[in-house]
Amino acid sequence: MRKRFHQSLDELKEKLLVMAGFAEQAIQRSIEAYRTRDPELVELVRRSEPAINRLEREIDSTALDLLAMEQPMAVDLRFILSVIRINGDLERVGDLAVNIALRAGETNDLQPVDLPVDIPRMGTLAAAMIRKALEAFIDGDAQLAENVLALDDEVDTLNSAAFHALSNVIRNQPQYTSQALHAMLIARNLERVGDHATNIAEDVIFWVKGRDIRHAAPAA
Amino acid sequence: MRKRFHQSLDELKEKLLVMAGFAEQAIQRSIEAYRTRDPELVELVRRSEPAINRLEREIDSTALDLLAMEQPMAVDLRFILSVIRINGDLERVGDLAVNIALRAGETNDLQPVDLPVDIPRMGTLAAAMIRKALEAFIDGDAQLAENVLALDDEVDTLNSAAFHALSNVIRNQPQYTSQALHAMLIARNLERVGDHATNIAEDVIFWVKGRDIRHAAPAA
Numbered sequence: 001m002r003k004r005f006h007q008s009l010d011e012l013k014e015k016l017l018v019m020a021g022f023a024e025q026a027i028q029r030s031i032e033a034y035r036t037r038d039p040e041l042v043e044l045v046r047r048s049e050p051a052i053n054r055l056e057r058e059i060d061s062t063a064l065d066l067l068a069m070e071q072p073m074a075v076d077l078r079f080i081l082s083v084i085r086i087n088g089d090l091e092r093v094g095d096l097a098v099n100i101a102l103r104a105g106e107t108n109d110l111q112p113v114d115l116p117v118d119i120p121r122m123g124t125l126a127a128a129m130i131r132k133a134l135e136a137f138i139d140g141d142a143q144l145a146e147n148v149l150a151l152d153d154e155v156d157t158l159n160s161a162a163f164h165a166l167s168n169v170i171r172n173q174p175q176y177t178s179q180a181l182h183a184m185l186i187a188r189n190l191e192r193v194g195d196h197a198t199n200i201a202e203d204v205i206f207w208v209k210g211r212d213i214r215h216a217a218p219a220a
Numbered sequence: 221m222r223k224r225f226h227q228s229l230d231e232l233k234e235k236l237l238v239m240a241g242f243a244e245q246a247i248q249r250s251i252e253a254y255r256t257r258d259p260e261l262v263e264l265v266r267r268s269e270p271a272i273n274r275l276e277r278e279i280d281s282t283a284l285d286l287l288a289m290e291q292p293m294a295v296d297l298r299f300i301l302s303v304i305r306i307n308g309d310l311e312r313v314g315d316l317a318v319n320i321a322l323r324a325g326e327t328n329d330l331q332p333v334d335l336p337v338d339i340p341r342m343g344t345l346a347a348a349m350i351r352k353a354l355e356a357f358i359d360g361d362a363q364l365a366e367n368v369l370a371l372d373d374e375v376d377t378l379n380s381a382a383f384h385a386l387s388n389v390i391r392n393q394p395q396y397t398s399q400a401l402h403a404m405l406i407a408r409n410l411e412r413v414g415d416h417a418t419n420i421a422e423d424v425i426f427w428v429k430g431r432d433i434r435h436a437a438p439a440a
Contacts, residue, residue: 064401071394077387084401085408167297174291181284181304188305 026097031123045101129197148201155194246317251343265321349417368421375414
């Protein structure tokens with residue numbers, strides 16, 4: 001009984017990793033769609049959304065079944081609740097990737113222009129935050145989760161800088177307003193991806209802290 | 221020319237207020253759907269989403285046209301950029317209302333149970349944050365925007381309390397796991413509504429600060 005339960009937990013973790021892989025890939029592809037102006041990549045990201053949504057529901061329902069049938073104890077309960085919360089964040093990252101891809105698609109129809117913002121760098125950073133947050137989750141590594149929180153400050157700073165630089169473009173080179181605005185909103189979407197990675201990292205800290213408390217002393 | 225431009229800005233503001241009204245109403249209805257277990261309200265919230273999404277696109281495209289055609293100066297530019305950002309937050313609030321309504325719908329199929337969480341109170345608070353953030357925007361009132369930031373701490377605290385209390389229900393009364401989990405995720409959605417209200421309030425502060433700087437001294 002307990003053994004089967006722990007197998008089910010491992011399967012749940014596996015599914016969540018697949019979900020995270022989908023979300024990270026969607027972000028990378030959406031940024032690549034922007035960088036290379038490739039309409040097929042825009043379409044690929046758009047078409048990946050239903051699969052991500054389907055997997056989200058599957059994970060939610062597996063987690064709910066485990067909660068309902070197994071009455072898990074403190075640390076396992078925290079683990080399953082963390083999975084449910086992380087799952088919601090990953091689904092939202094998928095949505096943000098679609099937003100970015102659609103803006104990339106609209107940018108494709110406009111004259112190319114060199115803008116004072118490094119979207120690929122922001123995208124790489126945001127995707128790395130998701131990956132690291134999930135690594136922290138797999139390894140139960142609170143220190144790695146703390147690192148993710150530090151990276152979020154970096155993404156926030158890049159987003160603010162992009163906002164100011166691109167406002168200046170709109171003011172001084174109004175012929176590039178559309179391009180600058182799309183870039184500004186893509187940067188903002190990436191900043192939100194960072195926020196979701198932060199949520200995940202905080203869930204890891206919450207889960208690990210619960211585990212450490214259990215290991216350090218008998219529960220009250 | 222300038223006069224027509226300022227009329228267009230007023231129209232843009234009007235549309236954003238309609239958008240905010242939709243978003244706030246969707247939140248209130250979704251909470252009411254949960255409180256009263258009324259499936260028609262669930263359906264009403266679900267059906268309101270396309271209208272919110274349509275209005276979002278309309279506002280975006282009006283704002284973009286204004287930017288492209290009018291080459292607005294600093295304070296008007298900041299205003300239009302704020303509208304675009306607030307618009308995105310309001311659309312997301314509409315999504316969260318749909319999430320809440322769907323969970324309310326699933327809760328309707330379960331046995332009613334008294335849970336240690338005051339969802340209507342959290343909902344009222346979150347809806348009030350959206351309303352106050354928009355009021356701050358209309359009046360250019362940075363002080364009111366600051367108040368919204370303070371309310372966000374309250375929603376965050378309620379959400380944390382709900383999380384812990386509902387974890388205990390899942391642990392100690394596993395027969396109510398589904399109900400407790402739905403309530404937990406509704407509370408989390410409301411906490412996110414508060415985050416979006418906070419984003420809006422920060423945009424107001426950003427916009428007003430720009431305006432005050434212009435009024436206080438000549439721009440550099």
